[in-house]
Amino acid sequence: MSGCGLIILYTCRQKAAVEQRMEKPDLNIGFIGAGNMAFGITKGILCSGEGPCLEILWSTLFPPWFQELGVAVTHSNTEVVTASRLVFLAVKPHLIPRVLAEIAPSVTREHVIISVAAGVTIATLEELLPPESVVLRLMPNLPCMVQEGALLFSLGSRAGPQEGAVLKALLAPCGLVEEGPEVWIDTHTGLSGSGVAFVYLFAEALAEGAVKMGMPTAVAQRIAAQTILGAGRLLRDSGRHPAQLRSDVCTPGGTTIYGLHALELGGLRAAAMGAVEAATERAREMGRK
Incomplete structure (x- = not known):
């Protein structure tokens, strides 16, 4: 049982559309953490006109406003890693070391770990994860909830153009999505996040x-x-x-x-x-x- 936040797993026609475009049939998506950023990104993806989720599992501890999304829920951070290929880390920055220590044994080279934790560098993420882990850093903002967000992401040392293209296609319904060097992330936080x-x-x-x-x-x-x-x-x-x-x-x-x-x-x-x-x-x- 994890104390670092609930996990969202979803399977929907939007995910299938992304898989078809990117030719990645094994693309499963999960979130560790259930705050505003997780909600905004998930809503942006699911509210793109592709229809509701096909699999629904509720947790009585989950915030009621997540019910409108139709997501499956688990309380195990490890479970979300084993069930997903793309894993969004959407917990508070001070929880990142604890979460990574918990999930690191389950992370493989096939995973793509995407952090939305403000101030946590790619170097820190790669240091706390197994060697060869593929990491991206993403900074969204609250208007993702109405598909008018401004999002900037940066590739880690072992992430390539393919991972960037998958993430950009996945997040396109959330608003403006830009890629840039990590040195821009903190500035983007000040400009658009705050x-x-x-x-x-x-x-x-x-x-x-x-x-x-x-x-x-x-x-x-x-x-x-x-x-x-x-x-x-x-x-x-x-x-x-x-x-x-x-x-x-x-x-x-x-x-x-x-x-x-x-x-x-x-x-x-x-x-x-x-x-x-x-x-x-x-x-x-x-x-x-």
Whole structure:
């Protein structure tokens, strides 16, 4: 019995589609850990239009919101390794050594171990796993839960293009998936992993500004959310620099330039840059520990 988190195993038509594309008939997928990242990735994969899971096994200890996914559940970390080829490590960083010590005897060269633990380096993972273990490091973010995530992964020393292609195809329904060197992972954590919370804080502040000017709270929150959603999609889909789009909104002597001046006086730009830097440095510190 493991105390390091519950395990999700799933078999569904989406998995079969990935197997067919990648010509890997033995591709079975499991998660060790049942937090937000495990939920977001699993939901992104399963909600791609390929239909529900075909095998369902419930645990009474499992969080109710996992029931909508139709997943099979076990309490044994070793069982998920023996039943899966791709294994996602989705536990808290401080639990990684304990989990790897438990599953290492069951890990073979045929496994692909994918860690989503912030700050835990590929070198650490490879050191704690058997020789020749194939390791990848992945940093998703919370919007994977609505298939609008931003995910960055890096290949370990024994992972190759084939493993990267399988992971990218598997995660495509979760949102934007990029591959890059491991040195980018901590920066991605600060920019996108933590950055989601920065956006929520800004959305809250926008709505509160409207409430201050007389708009009902519920309406202000809905409009703030839609404003951020629309602005984000336009920025992503247009491919234009943020400064260009910002300039398009401004008219001489108009409302927007007055508002932007207030934001500059408040130090928004410097504060946002500092927030990404602080979150990145904290991720690096966690890796050193």
